[in-house]
Amino acid sequence: MALIGPSGAGKSTLLNVIAGFFPPVSGRVLWDGQDITNLPPAQRKCGILFQDNNLFPHFTAKRNVGLGIRPDLRLSAEDHQEVARALDRVGLTGLGGRKPAQLSGGQQVRVALARVLVQRKPLVLLDEPFAALGPALKAEMLDLVQALMTETGATLLMVSHDPLDAQRIAPETILVADGRASAPCDTKTLLATPPEALRRYLGT
């Protein structure tokens, strides 16, 4: 599912409220019918990728991924295997010993994705983590995300300002504009017959 809308509309705010970084001014956050409004971020069922600062620069890729399994980094042999598998899956075989500064932008995103993978959360939130990547690389990452989501059966909620991103991997889209989020609609239908707020945003 994608969240699209003009900048400043409140997309990231919505994501942060779901993830638990800001308390909502009013209202509640429900998950499976349970009220999780006051739950700290780590106890919620979601993994998240931020716009930047997804990796600790002083840790190797392996340890950055390992944090997703055990935040105290006391990893068992099994955990290490799982980290290695996750790195293989995102295409970073053999690069686990490098620190973020020795990896390219795309590789850094892959490390962060590997961590989301080992966290095994049913909901994955993406706060425009690919914004700094070129179009081809971004498309590649989106496809990787989609593949991973299909494999793990997790739900994806991504923020984007680009309707093409939504079209590429999100069957449903929520339009956020003027501080209001509309109900999810089918992405193709929405883009084919955009409402007034979306037309203004798209400039069509």
Next chain:
Amino acid sequence: MKYLALATGLFAATTAVAETPTLTIYTYDSFVSDWGPGPAVEEAFEKTCECDLKFVGTGDGASLLARLRLEGANTDADIVLGLDTGLTAAASETGLFAPHSVSAEYDLPIAWDDPLFVPFDWGYFAFVAEAGFDAPTNFRDLAASDTTIVIQDPRSSTPGLGLLMWVKTAYGDEAKDIWAGLSDNIVTVTKGWSEAYGLFLEGEADMALSYTTSPAYHIIAEDDDSKAAVPFDEGHYMQIEVAGKLAGTDQPELADKFLSFVTGEEFQSIVPTTNWMYPAVMPQGGLPDAFGTLIKPEKSLLVPADEADEVRDRALEEWLRALSR
């Protein structure tokens, strides 16, 4: 590890205490330093007393008295060594000291009959200059000359206080005019003796306030006879340093023994070349030759101990007023 070592050291020290009695002596810091009389005195006394002599150093004479007042009757000290005649009256008033039973042939310029305190060394305050410097020979001439001096603040230093009393005893009511006249000769006023003497050696002033015995250090230790004390014809103010026994001591006999030791041969022969003062009792071997070259003031000035406080407060006020302008 360091602290563990320290802790075991302390533990060892306490167990040692149980076996031999300890005599605790409060004194000023430079007495106990490696270059002062402390180490030699400790060794000499411990040979005869079968006890542990423990020195505790605190700043200078005045800080010593302040510390004693802080601790009051609970003090650990058995002996206080290093007060001078400017402080003995205040020290007596605390009621903490006990009479001594020492009698000796004192080699002091004045008669000594204080029932509480035993003198151990003495000296004259004097300005020290380069030998051959054409120095004024009294405070009036000094004030009229363009000779520069460094002195110590009487509020933080014993020699500084000595100078204050010197001018006051020599000039009485005229002292404030002398200070007003001296104000353009004074390069600066320092916290303690070391700073003033250091500035003099660096060439910051023609003369520094010190002792008539200071040149003896340079002759004996450095083989340098380029420093000389300047004789003043008003006479020179004296400092007599004393030791006393605490009334609350838990080692009264040992303390008496130490006070006798203080006026004895061994102690008195250590003092001249470690504390650089005159011995209170002349040792048999006499003084080192270098002491023979020192100036001998014709007139000794000293305010009686019981008047010291009053004179001091008035003199300080005059001094502050004359120099703050």
Next chain:
Amino acid sequence: MAARAVAINRAGGGGPGLIAAAFVAAVILGPVAAVLWRAGGGGWPGPADWAALRFTLTQATLSALISVALAIPAARALARRRFAGRRILITALGAPFILPVIVAVLGLLAVFGRSGALNTVLYAAGLPTMQIYGLHGVVLAHVFFNLPLATRIILQGWQSIPAERFRLTASLGMNAGQVMRHLEWPMLRAVIPGALMVIFAICLSSFAVALTLGGGPSATTVELAIYQAFRFDFDLGRAAVLACIQLSIVTVAAILALRVAQSGGFGAGLDRSLRRFDAETPALRLLDAGVLLLVALFLLTPMAAIVMRGGAALLDLPGAVWRAAGISLAVAGASMALTLALALPMALAALKRPMIEAVGLLGIAASPLVIGVGLFVLINPWTNPMLLALPVTALVNAVMALPFALRVMTPQLIDINSEFGNLCDSLGMSPRDRLRLVVLPRLRRQLGFAAGLAAALSIGDLGVIALFADPEIATLPLQILRLMGAYRMADAAGAGLLLLVLSLSVFWLLDQGGRADSDA
């Protein structure tokens, strides 16, 4: 922002920070209260004390203003120039700050004194000679001590401006004046109040420098008035009240400064090389070179004098001096560990409550005499204070170094918090893990710098040991005083040089240790 501050705060919790702050306040205020209690009440200061207060405020204000005013061009020159030996110059410039007063004063007089180098040159040139003693001498000495600190604080401010901003101004074709107005002035406005505050606080408790170079009793400071009240009049009540006045002035100054200064402390900075297109005119190059040359001359010639005076005696110093050096190093080690142990939780807690820094600042302005006497009064009923001489010295030295450690660490913690706070939250890191895995590794440079400064300051500081002295365990500064008291000025100069070398080496090692393989 408040919600974010909570995030890293979980790394230490607010609790330990508040406990540390309360402990520091107790170490400073407890002794003052003990002295008051022992005196049975306060004593009202006399007219001479008020005159001392006026002089103290005047000299501290002037010293702070002039140090900072001179530090701005010096820091700017260091920030926008790269040259061989720049790092060594920055470290060497810090030397005056960690010297014992009397060693530094003698070095200063070798240059500015009556028969010093400057007057020799002036005399030879037939010009009127200069008289150092007076208010201007006091200020000159305080500037000598504090200019390096001010320069360092402001330099870190410059380094905290992201390189991208300077690239942006370059691409917009701004000249140096416009860069100053749009980029550097806002940074300076944030950094200068903190620098003024720290230096003002340091100068407030000055005593020996002010008296020696002030030229007479008109240069009486509050600390000297306290000294007089204690050892001359034995008026403990008046001593304690004067100490309280001193502390209140610092507290007010600290609160004012912390209000004005938002963040911008002197984080150890990345010190990345940066090309400054706006400053590449010949006139500005000349200006910066001139500024650096003058500052280096001003700070380093007295240092050179200390090296020359002490060099001859350095190699055959008495064994007692080497022993004292060993003791000083041990005390410095303990003091450094204690500084970090107090500063880290306090800096973490200061993310939420910035005023905690004001507690730290009390340490440098507190009267060492009153603290010493108060601790003595507190310890004496329980045990012989002499037995605790070294631990107490380490503790007091640690508290004195605390404000500098806090200034270094707080801005970097704010950055760590805003960059990684959410990530830590989403991973569910426990407070311990945050500290171990994120805060400590990301704070290494600042920890190294703070550790180096704390250790160096401790080596050079006489502290309270003079009041607790034991003949067996003198520290190096105390041994220097003793050497001077025993006429051994040459040995004292040698020991002073040894102290300078030790302090600078320890600082250099710890500061470099914090940088080593911190490739992030």
